[in-house]
Amino acid sequence: MRWLLPLRITIRDCFILILLIIFNTIHVTDMANNNMDIQSKENRLKGDTGDKAINFSGSDDYLKSCPTLEQEVPDCAVLNYPCITCDRSVDCIYGNLYNYTCFVKPKIVCNGSKTFNRTSVCRFCYQTDKWEHRCDQKANCNSLASPLKFYTTNCTVSDDIICLGKRRFLKKIRCSWTAGTRWGTALILALTLGGFGADRFYLGHWQEGIGKLFSFGGLGVWTLVDALLIGIHHLGPADGSLYI
Numbered sequence: 001m002r003w004l005l006p007l008r009i010t011i012r013d014c015f016i017l018i019l020l021i022i023f024n025t026i027h028v029t030d031m032a033n034n035n036m037d038i039q040s041k042e043n044r045l046k047g048d049t050g051d052k053a054i055n056f057s058g059s060d061d062y063l064k065s066c067p068t069l070e071q072e073v074p075d076c077a078v079l080n081y082p083c084i085t086c087d088r089s090v091d092c093i094y095g096n097l098y099n100y101t102c103f104v105k106p107k108i109v110c111n112g113s114k115t116f117n118r119t120s121v122c123r124f125c126y127q128t129d130k131w132e133h134r135c136d137q138k139a140n141c142n143s144l145a146s147p148l149k150f151y152t153t154n155c156t157v158s159d160d161i162i163c164l165g166k167r168r169f170l171k172k173i174r175c176s177w178t179a180g181t182r183w184g185t186a187l188i189l190a191l192t193l194g195g196f197g198a199d200r201f202y203l204g205h206w207q208e209g210i211g212k213l214f215s216f217g218g219l220g221v222w223t224l225v226d227a228l229l230i231g232i233h234h235l236g237p238a239d240g241s242l243y244i
Contacts, residue, residue: 066108076110077118080159081167083108088164092122100162120162126155126169133157133171141175142240149175176242183233183243190230194223199230204238 062082067074086100097119104114125133135155142149155171157163181203190199195217200209217223229235236243 062105063107066105067110073109073111076104076112076114077116079104079108079110081157081161082159086118086120086162088120088122088162094122094127096122098122102162118162123163124165125157125161125163125167126165126171128157128161128163132161135171135173137177138175139177139179139241141177143175143177143242144236144240145175151175175240178244179237179239179241181237181241181243183230186230186243187227190223190227194226195220199226203236206238 066079066083082105084102084104086102088098088100092098098121099117100120102116102118104110133155136153138151138153141151150172152170152172155169157167186199186202189202193199195212197209197212197217200206200212212218212222212226215222218225226235233243
């Protein structure tokens with residue numbers, strides 16, 4: 001019978017069959033990825049809305065540093081950030097004095113009106129002087145490098161300063177930090193025990209200290225050179241910090 005005869009499959013038929021299998025696999029994979037993306041987006045939206053609708057603890061963090069009923073009640077006009085918020089339009093002239101309208105935040109206890117005016121200079125917070133804000137110091141840079149090294153860090157305006165914009169900003173400052181190494185101590189060690197490498201050991205230059213120890217300070221020459229370099233602040237601590 002004809003249907004019992006073996007089927008003849010050509011190379012062209014095999015190629016078409018393979019292409020169909022590949023296209024079908026790609027289509028199924030794309031559909032699965034799309035479904036996963038939709039589910040993850042829905043879950044993320046649900047989580048965001050749920051958290052934001054329930055969690056309000058972060059809005060009352062300022063109460064930790066502001067007066068409450070358990071403390072001595074001050075006058076409202078003497079309160080500083082973060083107990084108050086002050087508003088001023090940005091159309092003021094930089095450097096001139098203007099009145100800022102300040103409001104005491106909710107749940108804060110104080111005497112007097114909770115709305116008052118305070119005079120301050122028109123400027124953004126990043127324009128404040130260096131003694132009016134504090135910056136996070138970086139202690140792994142070389143303070144003695146030439147040319148001078150600078151790095152970007154976070155700075156926060158002092159609580160008693162009124163300014164425009166964000167009170168926390170980025171600023172590029174000079175690498176200048178100290179680990180407690182004293183210049184006078186290093187100089188005395190160089191003049192007295194420099195032949196044994198005591199000054200180098202004190203500054204953290206261990207390899208040079210061992211070299212001075214076994215060469216008796218380079219027969220005195222190395223001792224005099226190090227004393228001169230420390231005296232003119234050219235030779236400093238090995239960690240890149242400054243003397244105090």
